[in-house]
Amino acid sequence: xxxxxxxxxxxxxxxxxxxxxxxxxxxxxxxxxxxxxxxxxxxxxxxxxxxxxxxxxxxxxxxxxxxxxxxxxxxxxxxxxxxxxxxxxxxxxxxxxxxxxxxxxxxxxxxxxxxxxxxxxxxxxxxxxx
Numbered sequence: 001x002x003x004x005x006x007x008x009x010x011x012x013x014x015x016x017x018x019x020x021x022x023x024x025x026x027x028x029x030x031x032x033x034x035x036x037x038x039x040x041x042x043x044x045x046x047x048x049x050x051x052x053x054x055x056x057x058x059x060x061x062x063x064x065x066x067x068x069x070x071x072x073x074x075x076x077x078x079x080x081x082x083x084x085x086x087x088x089x090x091x092x093x094x095x096x097x098x099x100x101x102x103x104x105x106x107x108x109x110x111x112x113x114x115x116x117x118x119x120x121x122x123x124x125x126x127x128x129x130x
Contacts, residue, residue: 002026002119006096009124012086016128020081022096022121029077030054032100034070036081037114038092038126045095047108049081059104063089086128096121 008020022034035050050059051070060068064083071080083090097117107113 002032002098002100004096004098004119004121006094006121006124008080009094009126011127011129014086014088014128014130016086017082017084018086018126020083020094020096020124020126022079022081022098024077024079024098027098027100029074032098032119033102033104033117034079035097035104035108035117037095037097038090039095040092044111045114046111047113050104050108051079052104053100056103059106059108061109083126086126088128088130091126091128093123093125095123 003025005023008018010018012018031053033053035047037045037047039045048061048064049068058070067085069082098119099117102116
């Protein structure tokens with residue numbers, strides 16, 4: 001069973017940076033696609049970033065392009081998501097998700113596509129003050 005543990009959410013000023021981390025266990029690290037979703041109060045969960053399995057490419061939602069970047073620590077089975085130039089609109093609950101049968105793509109920008117992922121972390125909160 002794939003298990004995910006997120007960390008890194010915090011309170012920051014606008015323009016600041018955070019690094020979210022997703023520790024993956026229960027599977028071969030590179031066999032799963034990792035995606036980050038976020039959820040604003042009263043809204044549906046939305047995809048913002050994705051790193052494909054087995055050398056697959058990355059995808060970023062338009063509003064975060066240029067401000068988010070994936071990195072990995074393969075020895076520790078961790079996918080990091082570096083977030084820079086944060087805006088108050090980035091304030092949300094963030095989720096790490098994984099699946100061995102899906103790939104990254106533009107479809108993640110469609111509301112509701114989070115249902116394609118079957119392993120989820122517990123969430124981490126990002127708050128950006130203006």
